[in-house]
Amino acid sequence: MSGLVRVYADYRGPVADRCDVVVVGSGPCGAVAAYELAAAGRDVVLLEEGPPFTPEDFELDGARSMARTMREGGLRFTTGYVMPTMQAIALGGGSLVNSAICGRCPEFRFAEWAEAASLERTTRRDLDPHYDAIAEFLGIAPTPDEVQGRRNLLFRDGCKALGWDCEPCARNVVGCRGSGECFTGCRARAKQSMDISYVPAAIRAGARVYTSVQVQRVCASGRRATGVEGRVVAPFTGAPGPSVRIEARAVVLAAGVLATPLLLRRSGDLANGSGQVGENLQFHPGTSVMGVFPDPVEPVFGATQGYQSLHFLREGFKLETLWAPPGVLAVRLPGSGLAFKQNLLDMRRAAVWDCIASCRRSFGRVRERGRSLQPAIRWHFHPEDARTLGRAVWALAQIFFAAGAERILPGVAGLPDELHSLEEARVLEQRPPRAADLVVASTHVFGTTRMHGDPRKGVVDEDCRAHDLDNLYIVDTGVFPGSPAVNPMFTGMALARRAALALAGRL
Amino acid sequence: MGSRSAPLEARLRRDGLWGAGRRPLCSAAVIPTALALLAASLLVWACARVLAGYGPRDPGLVQLSAREAAFFAAAADAAFPPGGGLPSGSEAGVVAHLDGWLALLPARNRLLIRLLVLFFEHATLLFPAPGRGGRRRFTRLSPAQRGALLEDWGRSRLRLRRIVFASLRTLLTSSYFASPAVLRGVGLAPLAIETPVVEADLLWPPVGRGREAIRWTRADLERPVPRTPLDPHGPLHPAYAGERR
Numbered sequence: 001m002s003g004l005v006r007v008y009a010d011y012r013g014p015v016a017d018r019c020d021v022v023v024v025g026s027g028p029c030g031a032v033a034a035y036e037l038a039a040a041g042r043d044v045v046l047l048e049e050g051p052p053f054t055p056e057d058f059e060l061d062g063a064r065s066m067a068r069t070m071r072e073g074g075l076r077f078t079t080g081y082v083m084p085t086m087q088a089i090a091l092g093g094g095s096l097v098n099s100a101i102c103g104r105c106p107e108f109r110f111a112e113w114a115e116a117a118s119l120e121r122t123t124r125r126d127l128d129p130h131y132d133a134i135a136e137f138l139g140i141a142p143t144p145d146e147v148q149g150r151r152n153l154l155f156r157d158g159c160k161a162l163g164w165d166c167e168p169c170a171r172n173v174v175g176c177r178g179s180g181e182c183f184t185g186c187r188a189r190a191k192q193s194m195d196i197s198y199v200p201a202a203i204r205a206g207a208r209v210y211t212s213v214q215v216q217r218v219c220a221s222g223r224r225a226t227g228v229e230g231r232v233v234a235p236f237t238g239a240p241g242p243s244v245r246i247e248a249r250a251v252v253l254a255a256g257v258l259a260t261p262l263l264l265r266r267s268g269d270l271a272n273g274s275g276q277v278g279e280n281l282q283f284h285p286g287t288s289v290m291g292v293f294p295d296p297v298e299p300v301f302g303a304t305q306g307y308q309s310l311h312f313l314r315e316g317f318k319l320e321t322l323w324a325p326p327g328v329l330a331v332r333l334p335g336s337g338l339a340f341k342q343n344l345l346d347m348r349r350a351a352v353w354d355c356i357a358s359c360r361r362s363f364g365r366v367r368e369r370g371r372s373l374q375p376a377i378r379w380h381f382h383p384e385d386a387r388t389l390g391r392a393v394w395a396l397a398q399i400f401f402a403a404g405a406e407r408i409l410p411g412v413a414g415l416p417d418e419l420h421s422l423e424e425a426r427v428l429e430q431r432p433p434r435a436a437d438l439v440v441a442s443t444h445v446f447g448t449t450r451m452h453g454d455p456r457k458g459v460v461d462e463d464c465r466a467h468d469l470d471n472l473y474i475v476d477t478g479v480f481p482g483s484p485a486v487n488p489m490f491t492g493m494a495l496a497r498r499a500a501l502a503l504a505g506r507l
Numbered sequence: 508m509g510s511r512s513a514p515l516e517a518r519l520r521r522d523g524l525w526g527a528g529r530r531p532l533c534s535a536a537v538i539p540t541a542l543a544l545l546a547a548s549l550l551v552w553a554c555a556r557v558l559a560g561y562g563p564r565d566p567g568l569v570q571l572s573a574r575e576a577a578f579f580a581a582a583a584d585a586a587f588p589p590g591g592g593l594p595s596g597s598e599a600g601v602v603a604h605l606d607g608w609l610a611l612l613p614a615r616n617r618l619l620i621r622l623l624v625l626f627f628e629h630a631t632l633l634f635p636a637p638g639r640g641g642r643r644r645f646t647r648l649s650p651a652q653r654g655a656l657l658e659d660w661g662r663s664r665l666r667l668r669r670i671v672f673a674s675l676r677t678l679l680t681s682s683y684f685a686s687p688a689v690l691r692g693v694g695l696a697p698l699a700i701e702t703p704v705v706e707a708d709l710l711w712p713p714v715g716r717g718r719e720a721i722r723w724t725r726a727d728l729e730r731p732v733p734r735t736p737l738d739p740h741g742p743l744h745p746a747y748a749g750e751r752r
Binding site: 005007051055057060061068075091146147177178181187188189199211234235236296298299326335337341344347348413414436 | 683733
């Protein structure tokens with residue numbers, strides 16, 4: 001190893017460093033950018049607010065895991081329409097605790113972006129070389145059948161019976177054993193999260209990684225960013241420690257869709273000539289349905305999210321399988337008392353599948369919450385988008401019954417707790433749920449520092465360089481001009497790689 | 508003095524109660540006095556409702572007060588009553604788990620949860636439980652009333668009420684499932700996995716510890732570990748081992 005990594009216990013006093021590029025945030029986008037810049041011979045410092053986790057630190061208990069790996073203890077939510085949303089705080093960012101789905105943004109969506117945001121060279125063809133390079137680096141491949149487990153294969157069977165397209169999810173996983181523990185940290189070390197893939201590679205290429213460092217300000221002079229300032233913060237408690245100052249020839253922000261805008265606003269409303277910083281917030285709200293089968297499904301075994309259907313992508317939703325810590329899934333089961341307990345006992349015969357909607361009419365914004373670096377997130381769920389999600393729930397119901405489920409638990413307010421046949425489930429089609437009837441959550445988020453060809457309408461250009469500063473780049477999914485229709489991580493990484501190569505060429 | 512008080516004054520004079528220097532009684536003084544008495548009574552009643560009648564605090568708890576612990580214990584046993592082939596909320600150790608989990612949260616979130624508890628405990632004033640005494644605080648309701656009340660919240664037509672209920676149920680359910688006995692009971696206990704050592708494990712120690720806590724060397728990278736798919740009926744994670752359903 002030629003670079004270095006510092007953890008909280010290493011800090012003895014103020015930290016000062018100088019480099020070619022400082023990258024803020026070690027999630028999928030920041031890690032890719034740091035690696036590509038270091039591999040190109042640039043002197044790179046990578047800063048991460050969270051600590052690095054080892055398998056010893058993983059918690060199988062869902063509540064404790066979320067409290068340790070997620071911002072605000074995993075209890076962050078939007079106002080306007082109240083919806084839980086989760087962002088990780090760890091070396092590797094969300095990749096440590098996501099399900100590793102790597103989907104390429106479809107060509108039609110790139111075309112829509114190009115038209116809406118006046119983009120000229122952000123097409124699927126432009127990004128495919130970057131997707132390919134990342135796929136090769138991480139070993140991204142379709143989930144093999146032998147680790148799907150019955151709950152994923154039933155989804156496949158249901159889709160096939162209906163004649164709907166479906167496919168095994170491509171994931172950044174090598175040697176999956178089917179533990180279904182992606183959301184609490186992969187004990188099998190099969191998931192190629194950034195902390196065990198791109199970050200060590202960046203260190204090998206010479207990058208210096210400082211963990212437990214919270215960046216509080218981007219320093220700038222005229223049209224140039226000059227570095228960042230912040231503090232060492234203790235893991236989990238966030239207790240402030242020594243100051244940190246990194247001087248750099250270029251600054252790359254990958255702090256996340258909800259943090260990057262706040263950092264810019266705290267830095268004198270940097271890069272906000274367009275007034276778009278913190279605006280255009282979009283989510284992929286999702287909801288899940290449980291289906292109970294006559295025979296044991298043994299859902300404890302199988303890839304966390306092994307199968308998906310892109311059949312309805314153009315209609316605005318994606319269908320996929322899901323597993324999570326059982327205590328998290330059980331929250332949505334109906335009933336109380338002994339009836340609730342019976343539903344818990346039935347989980348062994350159950351599969352859970354979910355849907356996410358593109359929600360192109362639902363917008364929000366992010367602002368500072370008081371003086372803190374935590375965001376105040378306001379978002380509205382457009383009724384038409386809620387209807388789209390309702391159609392997705394109906395589609396899931398059809399797959400369940402086509403796969404042989406004896407009943408489904410739709411989890412929609414105002415409907416029966418259980419629907420026992422396709423005929424009964426038609427109520428989902430006939431009475432599409434309203435936004436208020438759905439229980440939704442989202443981890444996919446974009447748009448708050450959007451890319452736009454016109455500097456008056458967006459924050460960054462097609463290389464992810466800020467319109468207002470010559471050497472400030474933003475490479476998290478906040479640059480998406482809109483929903484990518486599928487899981488955003490892979491497209492964020494591809495854009496980050498392209499931006500990093502462009503920046504490396506300019507230094 | 509208004510004309511309405513004149514007969515009263517005459518009566519007081521007749522009865523010898525109208526003394527020199529005494530201020531006359533009048534409606535303008537009675538109303539504020541009555542209001543003050545009412546406010547004081549309400550305050551006493553509210554204090555008694557909010558503070559009185561809880562048992563002593565469990566010394567093993569760090570975060571939860573006696574009132575909060577009593578609430579969570581009552582709510583956990585309403586959500587997960589004894590019977591039904593699974594442990595009750597009390598048997599699963601829901602309160603102790605919640606206490607430990609609260610310690611991991613930022614102060615703001617802890618405060619929000621305390622407010623949730625306070626609200627739910629006394630929300631029977633707005634949304635009473637069925638049966639006699641349905642407006643008593645949650646912990647004073649009968650077990651049947653508690654169960655019916657939770658059911659009522661979960662099925663409310665008001666989304667805000669359902670959100671409050673979902674928040675409470677999230678806390679209870681995730682803590683209930685922290686119990687190995689529960690996970691074994693529902694057949695969802697995690698399986699044993701031998702964790703391989705990867706390059707990153709040589710780079711940093713477990714969270715919060717110094718570099719001396721890195722216990723792996725490059726030789727450990729070569730240690731062979733199984734890479735085959737897990738067997739759903741195979742051995743359980745050691746922390747969850749026990750009799751399976």
